[in-house]
Amino acid sequence: MKRIVTLAAVLVTLFVATTVMAADPVRIGALFAVTGPASFLGEPEKNTLEMLVKEANAKGGIGGHKVELVVYDTQGDVTKAVQLANKLIKNDKVSVIVGPSTTGETMAVIPVAEKEKVPLISCAAGIKITDPVKKWVFKTPANDHVAAEKILIQATKLKQKNLAIITVSDGFGSSGREQLKALAGEKGFKIVADEVYGPKDTDMTAQLTKIKAAKPDAIICWGTNPGPAIIARNIKQLGMKVPLYMSHGVASKKFIELAGADAAEGIMLPAGRLTVYDKLQKNDPQVKLLRDYDQAYKKAYGVEASTFGGYAYDAFLLITGALKKGSNPEQIRDSLEQTKKLVSISGVFTMSPADHNGLDLSAFEMIRVAKGDWELVK
Amino acid sequence: MHRIDSRDKKKLFRHEWVKFALFSLLIMILPVLFEGGYLLNVFIFVGIHTLLAVALNLLLGYAGQISLGQAAFFGLGAFASGILTATYGQNPWLMMVVVAAAVGLLAFAIGFPILKLKGHYLAMATLGFGIIVYIIFNEAVELTGGPSGFSGIPNLTVGGITFDSDFKNYYLIWGVTLVTILLSLNLVNSRIGRGLRAIHDSEVAARVMGVNVRLMKVQIFALSAVISSVAGSLYAHTMTFVSPTSFGFNFSVELVTMVIIGGLGSIYGSFLGAALLTLLPEFLRAFQDYDIVVYGFLLVFMTMFMPGGLVRGIPSLVQNLRARIGGGASDA
Structure with a gap:
């Protein structure tokens, strides 16, 4: 009997109520493999996104909305990625999710995003993510x-x-x-x-x-x-x-x-x-953005910006564009799909209902x- | 030897039933507290991990045989169920049973040579088995999808109900887990359980007492594999996606940690260990970048100060505290 009482006591203490916050500003969730074997992807992605959100909020947010960023570390583990995706959606009530960093984790999270109807912008390259097209799933790296x-x-x-x-x-x-x-x-x-x-x-x-x-x-x-x-x-x-x-x-x-x-x-x-x-032609549309990113990243973290961090940058730009037309998940998804000629780090994005990646050979x-x-x- | 007379036995028996009933009740009403939050989802994995920890505890805690390859049985169940249902369109329930039987047979076959080994050598052999299976998951790309995983596994259905929500999956998985716990409790309190404990203490003595040591070790190894395989099938149908990284060496070690932290040779301890190791990282997220440090520290702390695991450590901690606080009063 004593064991039962202690058991119950342990369980009750475990359920410390998780914080619920008012959802006035836009909440962006992110799942990155910040530690573990894929940390070379997750770390620059997290750094980039945090840097961009800070910048945006300093300028008064996106389209009037303050941005709140919730980043979770998946450690590159698919089970954790699924749990955390659930947490972002159900507890943190985010309107859009950036990540996960790897193809495996993304494939695991896709059923959650589809079921809960929250747009997911993956930072993984695998072609399976957007082929066949899934309604709520987008990705920023060019296909392999x-x-x-x-x-x-x-x-x-x-x-x-x-x-x-x-x-x-x-x-x-x-x-x-x-x-x-x-x-x-x-x-x-x-x-x-x-x-x-x-x-x-x-x-x-x-x-x-x-x-x-x-x-x-x-x-x-x-x-x-x-x-x-x-x-x-x-x-x-x-x-x-x-x-x-x-x-x-x-x-x-x-x-x-x-x-x-x-x-x-x-x-x-x-x-x-x-x-x-620095070796591209001066009139290339991306040059300015690329230079700004590299310099800002060097200033903030002391190392060169990487292509991987760029995937998170792209996701942020896509969200910024999409937020102009409304901030609930449904509206974000619809405007993400209508993204046209968005100049970004990985290339120039043009999404369509048949293409949720939007990059071509020129990437x-x-x-x-x-x-x-x-x-x-x- | 201590003899239990029939009255004591009956009392013991009733005691176990009350405990189990309370535990089941607690599990059944838990979802009410979560209100559909993500903790419900995490608790589904607590259920799967409990299943795996109980399976390993039967082997490690009762029979005293280590296995560092449990993740392989878990993975075999998950991948085989996934592939047979998604690629070949077989019935998920039937496949769960067939796969579990096949994995059990496999464990039985490799158990005979492997379980002749003891201590570090047994650990190494099971470790080797785990790594071989992991490599197969990774390299058999046409079959398993390789490192980027295998998707499109159907949810389980029964009658008109499809287990597609956290709520339904919670009851499905905990249903199986509770039945397994009940059967395991029964097993460890039976003649077989006493045989296993005898093997744990001294194989020679057990043999002298008439226990077929070799067969019993292999049987319990196979049973542990069967339970792990069922856990794998449930995992695959709940997640609808499996990837080799979930079934690597790290996970085998995590399972051993669950069993040891929870308490060797205690079925409820396995639940505590599984719950702790699954939930702790969630609550430690408050520490942000330092969560891993705190996690490691807590584990070290628990193994140092609760060497018998949570199931024995917590009550003695409570007792100590009570003695210290109420010490003066009760003396008077």
Whole structure:
């Protein structure tokens, strides 16, 4: 009996009533993988969004509404992401959710957003998120297949027929692998080697030796740091002279740092414009926005802005645009869908009922590593 | 050996029933307190975690055999149920049973060689099994969807009711959990339960007393796998989405933590452990960026000062406090 009493006492104390606040201003919820294996995505996303909300509120809010931001850390865990999405909707009563950071978490949260009728703007790249289109789900990063297509267009230009691919075994890599294989087939390329490595592997010599034996015209590597940097160094060590492509997953100076300027020399990859904004033409519509973002981020956090943080920036701009026509979830969703030619970090967004991503091939520039820096590939 | 006469036994039996009835009642009325808030959703996961913790406790707390591969059985249940119902359109209820039986058989088969090992070696073998299964989830992309997960799993239905809301799922999952708790209580208070505890204390002594040690260990390992698999199926149909990251090594360790924090060899302790580890992060969000530090500190604190787990630690804490506060008065 004593046990029961203590049991009950514990439970009661656990249910400390959660705060309920008046919902006059606009509440934006955010789910980012701030800690855990995907923190390289979540942290800049959180920083960016917090910075933007602070700025907006200092200027009197968006369209008269003060903005309240509620950010939760999902730790990259799908179960937590679902719980927290429920919390944002039911307890915090947010009108729109930004995130989650990864494709897996987004896929897990989609049923919640659809059921509770709250717009979700994902910061993950997987094509499954918006294809097929879901009524309440949008996303800001360009689809992986856009990046894959960009690489293959470059390979066509250079008359490379036989390709080897080496991809990381996580959500990003497996999506890239799928897109590369499908597109390569369509465009008449031949995949002569298809290798996979683990996210925590520290040496890829074995896979690369196999690739070497297959004699490809070019290698395409799809992963996020640090794997691709190790691959670049391993290729150098093996004395392979095959041209190497990387994905947009490593489009930051950090990659050149990790691989070393020597091993990275000549590597080509598709990248968002943020990486090379200082090399774009002056009349490019995005240049000013990109420079402002990079400088503001450096000032606030002391490090370079990253493409990943840019995904959250895009989401914020989309919401800002949508809020002009009303602030309940239904109105936000409708105006998000009508977004036209919104100049943003990842590109220029034009949404439609059939396209909840709204970016095309122009979201990426092909860039090359030259002497420890990026240069545009013409 | 201490002998329980039939009157004591009856009393003990009644005592257990009252406890269980009160516990069930508490669980059944909890949703009223949540008013459809998100805590209801979190409590669904408390239910699933309780199921898993009870399964592991039977093995670890009673039989004294460690398993660091429980997440694999959980994952096998979740993925198999998901794939068979979403890709192949089979009946979810039937599949839950079929999958649980298959996972049980698998555990039975690997149990014979694995459970010959003891201590660290057993931990390592189960750990290895967990990692192998995790790698299969990740790499069998055509089947499991790979690292980006598997979606489109249907909700369970019975008659005209579809379990598609938190409220319905709460009762579904807690229904299964309560039945499992009842069966487990029955099991541990039976001849088998006494056999398991004998194995825990000394395998040689147990064998001398006529317990088929080898078979019993494998049986309890298989039972624990079956319960975990059912928990996995329920998880898949509730979430409608599964991803390999939920079934990795970390989760196996979390389950062991739940059982130890709650109290080894106590079924209700498993509930306390599962509830604590599932709810604590939610309440620690108030600490914002420092929540992980506080979380770690609390866990260390609890293992240091409540080595018997919450189920024994809390009552003794209360007793100590009472003795200290009311000490003078009761002496007089």
